[in-house]
Amino acid sequence: MDSIFNQRPPSLLSQFLSSPLRFLAHFLYTAFPLPPPTRTGKSIRLVCISDTHSAHLDLPPLPPGDVLIHSGDLTQSGTLNEFYGVLDWMRIQPFKHKIFIAGNHDKCLDDPTIYQVLDGQYPELIYLQDSSVNVSVRGRILTVYGSPRTPQHGSWSFQYPRFDPSQPIPVPPISIPMTSSSSSYLPRSKSTTPTISRGFSSLSASADVNPWHFIPAKTDILITHGPPFAHLDSLMPSSPQGCAALLNALWLPPPPLAHVFGHIHARGVQVLSWENDQRYYENIMAGRVGWWSLLLVLWGTVKRMYAFGKGRREMAKEGTVLVNAASVGGWGDERRNEAVCVDV
Numbered sequence: 104m105d106s107i108f109n110q111r112p113p114s115l116l117s118q119f120l121s122s123p124l125r126f127l128a129h130f131l132y133t134a135f136p137l138p139p140p141t142r143t144g145k146s147i148r149l150v151c152i153s154d155t156h157s158a159h160l161d162l163p164p165l166p167p168g169d170v171l172i173h174s175g176d177l178t179q180s181g182t183l184n185e186f187y188g189v190l191d192w193m194r195i196q197p198f199k200h201k202i203f204i205a206g207n208h209d210k211c212l213d214d215p216t217i218y219q220v221l222d223g224q225y226p227e228l229i230y231l232q233d234s235s236v237n238v239s240v241r242g243r244i245l246t247v248y249g250s251p252r253t254p255q256h257g258s259w260s261f262q263y264p265r266f267d268p269s270q271p272i273p274v275p276p277i278s279i280p281m282t283s284s285s286s287s288y289l290p291r292s293k294s295t296t297p298t299i300s301r302g303f304s305s306l307s308a309s310a311d312v313n314p315w316h317f318i319p320a321k322t323d324i325l326i327t328h329g330p331p332f333a334h335l336d337s338l339m340p341s342s343p344q345g346c347a348a349l350l351n352a353l354w355l356p357p358p359p360l361a362h363v364f365g366h367i368h369a370r371g372v373q374v375l376s377w378e379n380d381q382r383y384y385e386n387i388m389a390g391r392v393g394w395w396s397l398l399l400v401l402w403g404t405v406k407r408m409y410a411f412g413k414g415r416r417e418m419a420k421e422g423t424v425l426v427n428a429a430s431v432g433g434w435g436d437e438r439r440n441e442a443v444c445v446d447v
Contacts (some may be wrong), residue, residue: 129340175206175328207259243350
């Protein structure tokens with residue numbers, strides 16, 4: 104696991120030589136990012152953390168906000184005692200809503216009986232496992248969907264077979280009408296798992312099931328443990344580690360306002376504008392297209408550079424804010440990061 108989660112970034116030259124096209128595409132795509140939406144009187148502030156790995160007491164104090172989100176790996180070893188410690192800490196945090204999902208380290212929550220015990224003892228906390236909840240803040244209702252699923256790596260919990268990003272995503276074993284002309288981007292199911300107030304639904308991890316087809320069509324805040332492919336999913340741009348099927352789901356209209364995740368300790372914030380240059384960038388990273396697509400990525404960067412003032416703000420407002428909220432980082436996970444705040 105250290106080779107993915109605790110890697111020391113190689114030199115820029117080494118990264119370039121390992122994959123020149125991917126390196127340049129990533130450099131151009133991230134060179135002039137859109138800013139996150141600015142706060143208004145109607146904004147709801149999300150305070151996001153992830154991958155605390157039982158180090159929650161060592162984190163900087165959490166800033167004020169409306170909704171606290173923990174996107175998994177609350178514990179290091181997944182023991183019940185570890186859960187009691189972090190949930191005791193979460194319950195006293197001064198937020199109107201406190202939502203969390205499991206991560207691959209959180210083995211206890213793979214057992215429904217353990218969840219039922221914890222749920223009864225922590226009614227202040229909302230746990231989501233392939234399920235949704237509606238939360239109200241100052242008259243606004245947000246639909247939040249959470250899932251702990253991550254692509255297979257080792258023998259951890261909540262895993263599913265990894266999808267090859269260079270290949271079309273398989274059609275799920277349910278009837279879904281095609282609405283996209285591209286076989287690489289399939290529509291999300293409108294007949295999804297039931298929306299429930301808290302808890303989990305059982306989801307098969309077989310090779311026939313794409314777990315992201317069960318995201319409700321109207322989701323405002325998406326919480327997953329793992330990142331989407333090619334966005335905040337690696338310390339090295341030439342080696343993306345995120346899930347291609349999850350990225351596919353994000354493209355389906357309407358996109359969420361925000362997507363919060365962790366798993367790969369590559370903390371950051373990125374705004375997706377759903378423009379053509381984003382698609383070409385992702386196709387380059389997936390190995391689907393060649394050098395000519397780099398010109399289209401460059402053109403998208405130029406457009407962002409010259410869309411000053413209101414133009415850039417409007418582009419950001421219509422996009423999706425991605426948050427890799429990893430709370431630990433650095434070589435050996437010695438760094439303790441502040442929470443990431445996002446206004447939606």
